[in-house]
Amino acid sequence: MPRFELTEHGENVHVETVSDSTRLEELCAQWRQLPVLAMDTEFERSRTYYSRLALVQVYDGTEVYLIDPMAVADLSALGEILAAPGTIKVFHSCSEDLEVLYQHFGVRTEPLFDTQMAAAFLNMGASMGYAGLVEKLLQVSLQKSETRTDWLQRPLNDKQKIYAAQDVQYLLPIYHQLDEQLTDEKRRWLFADAATLAAGVEAQMPPELAYLRVKAAAQLDQPGLNRLALLAEWREKEAQQQDIPRSFLLKDPQLIQLSVQNVNSVADMLALDISRGTLRKYASDLLLLLQKADQLPSEQWPTRVTDFRRVPGGKPLLQAFRKAALRMAEEADIAPELLANRKMLEYGILKRMDIPVPVPRLWNPWREQLTAPVFDPLFASHSP
Ligand SMILES: [Zn+2]
Numbered sequence: 001m002p003r004f005e006l007t008e009h010g011e012n013v014h015v016e017t018v019s020d021s022t023r024l025e026e027l028c029a030q031w032r033q034l035p036v037l038a039m040d041t042e043f044e045r046s047r048t049y050y051s052r053l054a055l056v057q058v059y060d061g062t063e064v065y066l067i068d069p070m071a072v073a074d075l076s077a078l079g080e081i082l083a084a085p086g087t088i089k090v091f092h093s094c095s096e097d098l099e100v101l102y103q104h105f106g107v108r109t110e111p112l113f114d115t116q117m118a119a120a121f122l123n124m125g126a127s128m129g130y131a132g133l134v135e136k137l138l139q140v141s142l143q144k145s146e147t148r149t150d151w152l153q154r155p156l157n158d159k160q161k162i163y164a165a166q167d168v169q170y171l172l173p174i175y176h177q178l179d180e181q182l183t184d185e186k187r188r189w190l191f192a193d194a195a196t197l198a199a200g201v202e203a204q205m206p207p208e209l210a211y212l213r214v215k216a217a218a219q220l221d222q223p224g225l226n227r228l229a230l231l232a233e234w235r236e237k238e239a240q241q242q243d244i245p246r247s248f249l250l251k252d253p254q255l256i257q258l259s260v261q262n263v264n265s266v267a268d269m270l271a272l273d274i275s276r277g278t279l280r281k282y283a284s285d286l287l288l289l290l291q292k293a294d295q296l297p298s299e300q301w302p303t304r305v306t307d308f309r310r311v312p313g314g315k316p317l318l319q320a321f322r323k324a325a326l327r328m329a330e331e332a333d334i335a336p337e338l339l340a341n342r343k344m345l346e347y348g349i350l351k352r353m354d355i356p357v358p359v360p361r362l363w364n365p366w367r368e369q370l371t372a373p374v375f376d377p378l379f380a381s382h383s384p
Pocket residue numbers: 040041042164167
């Protein structure tokens with residue numbers, strides 16, 4: 001069905017499948033004139049390092065379009081829409097979409113409006129799902145999602161198409177409702193956060209820093225962390241090169257085991273919970289890597305990751321900061337996790353203790369300005 005009517009839930013919407021460049025360019029020329037477009041993507045990455053873009057859905061307020069990136073030869077017009085400064089792109093919970101779109105088009109999606117973020121700015125919950133928001137704002141209950149479906153299969157079946165179309169069909173009405181409720185100030189904060197998210201996907205983490213993303217890295221001592229850094233860098237590069245998920249090589253707990261246990265031989269590795277396939281292929285590489293790590297002079301070891309739980313006086317301060325943040329969020333009428341999640345609270349404390357700590361990605365000036373007048377005296381009153 002290249003074109004069908006979406007009649008579910010009473011509201012009639014035409015749905016068109018777009019599978020050639022000429023039609024896409026024609027549509028993009030129209031869309032460039034519009035102030036706002038609702039968008040969503042479907043992709044697949046369970047077996048690859050890089051996501052495979054399977055579908056891009058657009059609702060322009062009149063009709064829903066299902067753009068097939070596997071069929072359209074030239075998608076560049078769509079890339080221009082993503083970057084078009086006069087058209088607000090509305091997504092729901094956009095971080096994964098942004099990632100896959102950036103990988104595919106190499107452009108920053110902006111200006112950007114995320115309805116999940118907007119709901120948090122309106123104190124409806126920090127991470128409202130799409131169906132929940134549709135239910136709350138439009139009193140429409142959507143069917144169960146097709147998240148387990150294979151979006152790369154062709155042709156897509158009718159159920160998939162209906163689901164994909166609904167993902168954008170209600171996004172635009174939701175956007176209008178949310179936008180209407182936002183104060184100018186909150187709208188500024190929202191666009192600032194969304195822009196930071198969009199910019200963030202471009203700043204790819206270098207493989208040398210991949211260890212920072214490994215769970216439990218903060219609990220390792222310096223020699224262990226040094227081994228982990230080399231192992232994680234190796235895993236990142238290998239996964240990228242082979243385009244397979246990191247976990248197909250080594251899972252995080254296995255990286256940690258290799259880093260902390262005294263591994264000197266293949267036999268030592270066999271005692272760990274590592275797949276035979278990985279060992280057959282990489283055991284000698286990994287042994288060499290561990291030796292190399294232990295020979296590295298300590299000046300070249302990676303920066304220590306601060307384990308907040310071990311920071312003296314950290315726990316009571318975190319409680320005090322969290323309480324204060326709750327009050328501030330209540331006053332501002334926004335979701336508390338949006339104002340300052342745990343990572344941000346820890347950052348606020350460590351920074352004031354002069355302990356080196358990376359700035360959380362979404363720590364935008366508005367958060368600093370809002371919280372500093374409360375956090376500063378609070379920190380001072382807790383200091384000896
Ligand atoms: Zn979707």
